[in-house]
Amino acid sequence: MALARLDGRFPRLMDKLARAQLLILDDFATHSLTDQQRFPLLELVEERYQRRSTLITAQVPISAWHDLIGDATVADAILDRIVHNAHRISLEGDSRREQKAAPILTGNEIPEIMAKFSTTGSQNDAIKTVPDLPETPPATCRNQCPTSAKCAILVRLAFMKVASAMWP
Structure with a gap:
């Protein structure tokens, strides 16, 4: 997204992501978000809210997402839209990768x-x-x-x- 912002493709990229039938955010919240990541995420989540499907995978529990998103107000807005009407699947147990290594x-x-x-x-x-x-x-x-x-x-x-x- 940072590169798209620099070369002028950012609005088209956001529009394309907002219109996708299914958006998959893999390994979400593995690190803290910066302002340059936080605000486009809010915009994207807002555009997709109750219009399109979003699948999010994360190794970090949802309870820790608020702190990783950063700004409390933005984190509240993002999480309200993500968690509302969400279907959660929690997997427990050993990693499948470790078993197959x-x-x-x-x-x-x-x-x-x-x-x-x-x-x-x-x-x-x-x-x-x-x-x-x-x-x-x-x-x-x-x-x-x-x-x-x-x-x-x-x-x-x-x-x-x-x-x-x-x-x-």
């Missing part, structure tokens, strides 16, 4: 994969040896990766693995 690769697996790739000359053989990587690497990956260059190789190989599965 693949094991973290160590430095020992990289030479093995690269050796197979260079000796066979076949991308498919190297791709088959790359383990499935999680959609989002766990935070511990940053601490356990020996170098970012080796991580980049694994990411490229994992992408090739996915691409070869999608387009044989």
